[in-house]
Amino acid sequence: MTARPSRRRFLAGLSVLALAPALAACGDDTDSSPAGGSGAAPEAEPSESGAFPVTIAHKYGETTLEQAPKRVVCVGLTEQDALLALGVVPVAVTKWFGDAPGYIFPWAQDLLGDAELPEVLEDTNGVQVEKIAALQPDLIIGQYAGLKEKDYQLLSQIAPTVAQSGDYADYGAPWDEMALTIGRAVGQPDKMQALVDDVKQQVADAAAAHPEFQGQSALVVTPYEGLFVYGPEDSRSRMLVDLGFAFPSEVFGGDQEEFGTSLSAERTSDLDRVGVTVWLDLESDPSVKKVYDETGSAAEGRFFDISEDDGAYYVAHSFVTPLSIPYVLERYVPQLAAAVDGDPATVPPEAAA
Structure with a gap:
């Protein structure tokens, strides 16, 4: 357990x-x-x-x-x-x-x-x-x-x-x-290079299997002192880019010195301008959730939430290592595919493991 x-x-x-x-x-x-x-x-x-x-x-x-x-x-x-x-x-x-x-x-x-x-x-x-x-x-x-x-x-x-x-x-x-x-x-070094190459190929194969990811923007966010936006240098953001998505720099800024930024909760409405939003613990702050629930992003199902209830998957999503990435991909990619289609009737698969 x-x-x-x-x-x-x-x-x-x-x-x-x-x-x-x-x-x-x-x-x-x-x-x-x-x-x-x-x-x-x-x-x-x-x-x-x-x-x-x-x-x-x-x-x-x-x-x-x-x-x-x-x-x-x-x-x-x-x-x-x-x-x-x-x-x-x-x-x-x-x-x-x-x-x-x-x-x-x-x-x-x-x-x-x-x-x-x-x-x-x-x-x-x-x-x-x-x-x-x-x-x-x-x-x-x-x-x-x-x-x-x-x-x-x-x-x-x-x-x-x-x-x-x-x-x-x-x-x-x-x-x-x-x-x-x-x-x-x-x-x-050679053994690690071979392992890294294998995992990168798995990521590339997942991206190739989902051409709908290309040209879409995606972002990882969490409620923290308002809305915390993980920046382009954060490992979770990098993984989305590796899967074919673009970081929405026109919405949240592209050049961040650190790996993310806390914004006011009102900025949650700006997620309407992002293709797919990956939430971490959306339910943890009712004020942020209230703002998000009123967005088109929420109404169109262009999001999913990874929470503590998802157990090891929740932890693995943030680890981003040669061992955790393959573990994450089999759950993460179907969730992204369900969110990117913009159809609220598409239910992202269960992710807990």
Whole structure:
């Protein structure tokens, strides 16, 4: 059974960008002995010939790795999926939203095998430096992340640390680039490239099977401080573009420094000018829902809602990783097809899984 996700954690990405407290130089005062991931590191796939040494550029400079890491700590929110796809079980992951043992979700659990579950870190009060140090990592990685430079400097004193890309907004790098960076860091760039190519082909095949997506605009939104619009650099928006849709920059602006923007609830009426609206938790704010219910978009059925009741699918939709994407596509594409036809009689299929 999949536990229901927490909406507070779902919005954690917003909080990390705007509200997270500064990292205390002394770390946190919680018990630093790990509850999991404390045993010997699991056996990972052997690194590819010539994979090391490797130097990886990121937001705060470059990090050189001399050999394949055996104890990897994830300080980003989704890196565990790419690692598991390569046979690397992290010793620690960072809690985001949803719930699953070790924060390994259904689309990735088969790859965990009999390995020990990762320690689960919390980042609501800053990076847990002491806990991370106690885990004795030989790689700390944060790709879907918003590490501050002070975080990076502290973590680098523990182990080689690969922060998020500096080429995009925090939490805004494309999923494939993040995955390929992880592949390089653990010495399996070719295997990751093959996996990324396969998943991208699945997305391309879905787009080709639905030519009606081409030329239509689509947007992911959620009620949060009014209407929160996920911007063009957000991974959920990127997925819609990869499926053939266009980001409606003429309606909500195209050049956003961060991965999204909160607008007044009244702006919900502007969704009338968007081809398809993908809601996350539409029912969570009655004032936003009231405005939307009066739009032509709602009357014509050009929307659907992915909510906490959809369980693992709700979480997977926001993960956007090489493992979660195929899991999402089989549910997401039929929902988009039902919404894009503009016929309110077309009922999007059930998505819960």
